[in-house]
Amino acid sequence: MSAPANFNGQLPVIDPDDAVMLLIDHQSGLFQTVNDMPMTALRRHAGALASIATLAGIPVITTASVPQGPNGPLIPEIHANAPHAKYVARRGEINAWHNPEFVKAVKETGRKTLIIAGTITSVCMAFPAISAIAEGYKVFVVIDASGTYSKMAEEITLARVVQAGAVPMDTAAVASEIQKTWHRDDAEKWAEIYTQIFPEYRLLIESYQPTFSK
Amino acid sequence: MSAPANFNGQLPVIDPDDAVMLLIDHQSGLFQTVNDMPMTALRRHAGALASIATLAGIPVITTASVPQGPNGPLIPEIHANAPHAKYVARRGEINAWHNPEFVKAVKETGRKTLIIAGTITSVCMAFPAISAIAEGYKVFVVIDASGTYSKMAEEITLARVVQAGAVPMDTAAVASEIQKTWHRDDAEKWAEIYTQIFPEYRLLIESYQPTFSK
Amino acid sequence: MSAPANFNGQLPVIDPDDAVMLLIDHQSGLFQTVNDMPMTALRRHAGALASIATLAGIPVITTASVPQGPNGPLIPEIHANAPHAKYVARRGEINAWHNPEFVKAVKETGRKTLIIAGTITSVCMAFPAISAIAEGYKVFVVIDASGTYSKMAEEITLARVVQAGAVPMDTAAVASEIQKTWHRDDAEKWAEIYTQIFPEYRLLIESYQPTFSK
Amino acid sequence: MSAPANFNGQLPVIDPDDAVMLLIDHQSGLFQTVNDMPMTALRRHAGALASIATLAGIPVITTASVPQGPNGPLIPEIHANAPHAKYVARRGEINAWHNPEFVKAVKETGRKTLIIAGTITSVCMAFPAISAIAEGYKVFVVIDASGTYSKMAEEITLARVVQAGAVPMDTAAVASEIQKTWHRDDAEKWAEIYTQIFPEYRLLIESYQPTFSK
Amino acid sequence: MSAPANFNGQLPVIDPDDAVMLLIDHQSGLFQTVNDMPMTALRRHAGALASIATLAGIPVITTASVPQGPNGPLIPEIHANAPHAKYVARRGEINAWHNPEFVKAVKETGRKTLIIAGTITSVCMAFPAISAIAEGYKVFVVIDASGTYSKMAEEITLARVVQAGAVPMDTAAVASEIQKTWHRDDAEKWAEIYTQIFPEYRLLIESYQPTFSK
Amino acid sequence: MSAPANFNGQLPVIDPDDAVMLLIDHQSGLFQTVNDMPMTALRRHAGALASIATLAGIPVITTASVPQGPNGPLIPEIHANAPHAKYVARRGEINAWHNPEFVKAVKETGRKTLIIAGTITSVCMAFPAISAIAEGYKVFVVIDASGTYSKMAEEITLARVVQAGAVPMDTAAVASEIQKTWHRDDAEKWAEIYTQIFPEYRLLIESYQPTFSK
């Protein structure tokens, strides 16, 4: 495979009208095990994805792995930023795609493009991605809105999902590929999202529209 | 000097009732030049200092270096978190202590202990600290609520201000030395401050008091 | 090749019922030459693989390279965690697949899926992996339960084995892909394995079930 | 795809007589968000590309994203080093290839090989590269004359554009592949370009032709 | 001060017969906030200190900060390795030295040399150290058996406690300064301790006394 | 391509009887520009390759780029370790494959497998590798016996040559793939080579055969 799977000659870019966003296991306990990127950046990126879906009208499905135990509950900003998200409880399945209700929720959207992020990357993001590709979905994996236990684990997983045919994305690419143009009414809300992805942007905006002490 | 200056046998710790906080040149443009720590951490720490002063009733004096130009305006959370802060405009002086109104503002508080943070550390924090020590103040410098252009510059400045007799502090030590005990009515507000200083603490609190999906 | 080799349309995931685990040259001397990851992490991961095999009933074959010399003996936890492992002595062959008894031991299991880890990665893991792919095996290589002499050597080897058709895995992915669900009687033993892979998990469990000083 | 796209058996190297250089969004504000490489190195590399194009007679097309706002104006050395460059204003489109005048400018050159650099890499470089590949162009992407917000984002983007069929290049490879030989009249100008790419080279030249204090 | 305080011309080394070990706030939750060293190394070092005290007959006093909340319980190996340790509960005081029972426990030992480690370093280790110096104790601070939220915070704290007159120690120096000679009956137990401090030592021992596959 | 090129179903491993080693532009000046690995390691690895070729009877061809100028002369250990190496002078061509005498020297060996290392990697190693693949050679590129101006440049070049069909190798893999077995008369000479590749091995040998102070 190794080329983007299931595109059949189409451009390997996100079509927001065909996309569903899957945010998997972004839980407060699991976040304590993340070592491949600053946890605060991961948290900002995951929250940004939820906001992007809301702005673009993309369905969101969330799920958590044993949230009553050490893994902890979902971080609150996921559902805060995407109030339309649907939460699916699992019954112990590690691969969310093994949970029939989760797959059913995906299928009910009628869409065939998946944007997937999950913690830990090697497992919660990679397993459903590989499963969905095998069932014909176009899969975009957001590596830097997912977190894992070492930089090495992240590099291995990147190689594995690309080999399997997933398109690797960073959070900024997801935002821009969906936004498409600054010539739209909600441009300011998109600018706000970029301050979540690279916070230096907030300084640039503050310098541009100074509000104090000039 | 090299030992803490001006303590004359007293414990070299912060006495909140004798302290003034000086937050110098935390400006959006200058923050773009910070390379010794993640800018987002610097921003959180500087904001936390302002909140600490508010909680503890410590006077705050702010100032900015040529905020109309490339240095940019003060980041808004300083005055947002410390509404009681007094802003003193400068007339080009690089060392805030060279500005008579700034020194006057310090003197009017009648206090002799200074908690100083500034960007860039080597200049905006170090110069007033050295000047104030020479005039008999007890000076605590908050290195990680200050930012500078390289890790090496930070290490050099740490050595210089310690040599001059300042007491080096990190933001957490400032918070805890002032808070003193969890056995106080505003304990929850202090917990909130620690989530600004080390964000993993927020995950611990969220796991401890889960609000979603359990 | 570059896509997973020998899967012929099947999902490129581990089938525990078809798998053999090959743990090659995890020796105390060779571990002294490992520089691409903390040696303690490598040691925990290699030990975890052995435990995983035991829990899942997967055959294990071990071997060592000139253990009487500077390479040193196998680290003891391999056979301690996998008492059912079969040790095959080599006669100087660097590529374990060049040793007829080693290949015979693999063939006698009747299985066609290999999970391979070895130190040093570039040689002891990569050579048998490439050889086995050429003979029709499905090969999963566990990069972070293998160690090598530099980060660059690890990155080169990852590229080489992916090019050759091996599926790159991290240790957590191996554990989860085999465990499949938390809804099983030995769940606690699997939790124990994750504390070997990312030790922060142990803290989470300890905080969740405190046993002292509360 | 994953192999170089649109070469049809030709060597995957740059043919300067068929090439157009696209320098996209190298703006002073966006440069403040670059964290995957030293900004000064990025600036030297982008400037070097412009000089290469001038020396080799390669057409250059530049564009900027909302230069009136926080993104800031183009850095001046792009047009200073390539006075023949054509600037195309955009109307809010994030992907330069979505701007009809930009594509028209490319087509008017009659060339089918693109050398693309852009900031931020994940968006301004990657999006037009993927679009152009789909329209049959041979695309070379200059990763280290592009900058993005994290090392992880750069690694993800490298994987994505290679998957899409672009040929990844560093700035030195672009220079040398176009220069071809030192046996040419403008050799000294090429040497000057390498001092922009790896500044140690300037020290070697200075030591070789000492002009002071020997 | 800045020279070792309270030694009055004596060698600034640990006298085990005059020493008390204070292990402060090594709690599972606080360990999640440690970023200045690998948490696993911190855990090994703290455990090693407890073992050292046991071997050398040094009294140990432990305490925890609000162990019922997010800070979590003490890690179990502290009391496991030092069964003779005395635990003192606090009533919210951040500086353990502010708790009268804690100071009373120290005084009851009749000893005047303190070996202090604590998490987080900047607060739980530094505050009691500075307080105790002011009351005439000789204080040794074990920086790498303490953990804090950033490398910068650790460097600042090192400078502060040295300025205050504490003697900075690493865990190996504590072990060796107390052990003094290999010519003692419990030498093997000390060797075991060094495998906790630098795990490569375990490999050397395993190679020296091979037990498998030779 | 992206799979190993020109193997036509054969194992993608080095056949020493069909191999030629090309060591390109390992010059003292160019080594000053290497930043992707310690220059001393690069130097050891390049020297080790020359020794490997000598031990295995593999022809070696060397060349240098403008050695009279700032690039400097070849480092002496190349020809010292491989006295049978043939040096080919170039006439300014940057890509050694563009020099007819260099290609002639390769063809005269009658061999079709190339082991290539060169400094700088992106140019001196990559260009001949890509050219030779296009002419039907099997090409192994030794990334860590080549050096370039940045880690990013090395990562880009790794991606480019793999995309072009070269097999990426580290120096240890080259040694072991050619040595094949320790059961040979010159085993000690091979052990010596590994001490050049990972110097910790020398310590192991010294500990195993102590010659002093035991």
Next chain:
Amino acid sequence: MSAPANFNGQLPVIDPDDAVMLLIDHQSGLFQTVNDMPMTALRRHAGALASIATLAGIPVITTASVPQGPNGPLIPEIHANAPHAKYVARRGEINAWHNPEFVKAVKETGRKTLIIAGTITSVCMAFPAISAIAEGYKVFVVIDASGTYSKMAEEITLARVVQAGAVPMDTAAVASEIQKTWHRDDAEKWAEIYTQIFPEYRLLIESYQPTFSK
């Protein structure tokens, strides 16, 4: 000593009217051995010091160590930026202070404050600094306008010169301590100097006074 030496109660800051700047052995060959900071930053900082001296009318004395040999000639920007600098040739002495003409040149200025930078830091900067302190000079050492062979060597040297009584400075602190105020006619020239010290400042200026494509 350890406190700033020879200040006798005066503020330990630079008095430009009493200062001489000593720029020692900033040579093209020695710069190739610098590993404690990016060589390009070192070069910018050393050049900035020369410019500062010119702006402030501070005498500059330069010297070089065996410039006819591998150490190479002085980098040209030192004398280009400080045309008034006096060059003193040495006769093999490693410590410039051992050369009578060098010391004579210092004494002829009649000034007693020295600002010293040199490559390599441990030797060319540290030796004269320690010698001059012993003769009663106030010495400021500019650590980041000096370069040495490892980060560890830099840290050791910082500790040594502070112990000896030198005041450690970074380049920005030198600039600002001498400039004192922005309220001066040559303010723009000082701004230019800061772009040499932290190049991000150049981006801020460019964004503030855009000259292209707005």
Next chain:
Amino acid sequence: MSAPANFNGQLPVIDPDDAVMLLIDHQSGLFQTVNDMPMTALRRHAGALASIATLAGIPVITTASVPQGPNGPLIPEIHANAPHAKYVARRGEINAWHNPEFVKAVKETGRKTLIIAGTITSVCMAFPAISAIAEGYKVFVVIDASGTYSKMAEEITLARVVQAGAVPMDTAAVASEIQKTWHRDDAEKWAEIYTQIFPEYRLLIESYQPTFSK
């Protein structure tokens, strides 16, 4: 103390005619535990110290800690480079200064200045240094010819020995402070020593006196 101890107003520099060099526990096993610097650099530096002593006629005393066990024998280049070195066996004492024969060997030289390096730094170098200072010796500690188990351990030890009054040195400073001038007959042998300390120097010499392929 904290200022250089026992100098009594003399310059804190090495007087080779009063110096003894102590090289302690540079053993092949202990070198496997070194993590604060590349082991190869440590090995080169330790060997360089031995050569310096030989060139300058400085007595050398070596010793080893339990060389029959896992610590391993002394690395051979110590005595190879300093054939005049005297080896003193210890009887289990960890602090070499606790061994009466070791101290006797020092006293028999009649010299009062010690140059000490040892592995591991925190113990084998620091303990004798602190003991010797207390007995009136001038002590120079060579931090980067000593190695320890973590960067943090090295930083702690640097702070401890400086606090105790030792003068911190890097290997280059030791060489230059003893060599004093290039105007001596054995200059070439000193140049050779610098190639051991910073290997880039060897490249510069090779470029300056090219012997091949020009």
